Amino acid sequence: MSFPEKHVFVCENKREADAPIPSCANAGGSEIRQALKQKVQELGLKKQVRINRAGCLGKCGFGPTLVIYPQGIWYGGFTEADIDEIVQKSIVGNEVIERFDLKKNQQQSAQPTQMRSVGY
């Protein structure tokens, strides 16, 4: 029996569109998780990398959000068009893409340029 080497948790939490705090499902979280799964499968990495649905990751204002373990890479503010880059550089290559890096961007500014700052 083999075990996956990496897990990617993609937030799919959904709130009403007019809720005071945004949610990742309304920012494309489900579509992004499906695209990630498809890309991982295309690359033959399905056994090594699990793409999992997650509830709220506590970074709602930066959605869509995901976290990659065991690296502990936290991303927000990406789109489906960024999936190939995230898979190649971060999931396969363990590299942090700075423009999506929630750890860096949350520390630097309350309003990162490519991320919304509502919520957490």
Ligand code: FES
């Ligand atoms: S709704 Fe996605 S991080 Fe909270």
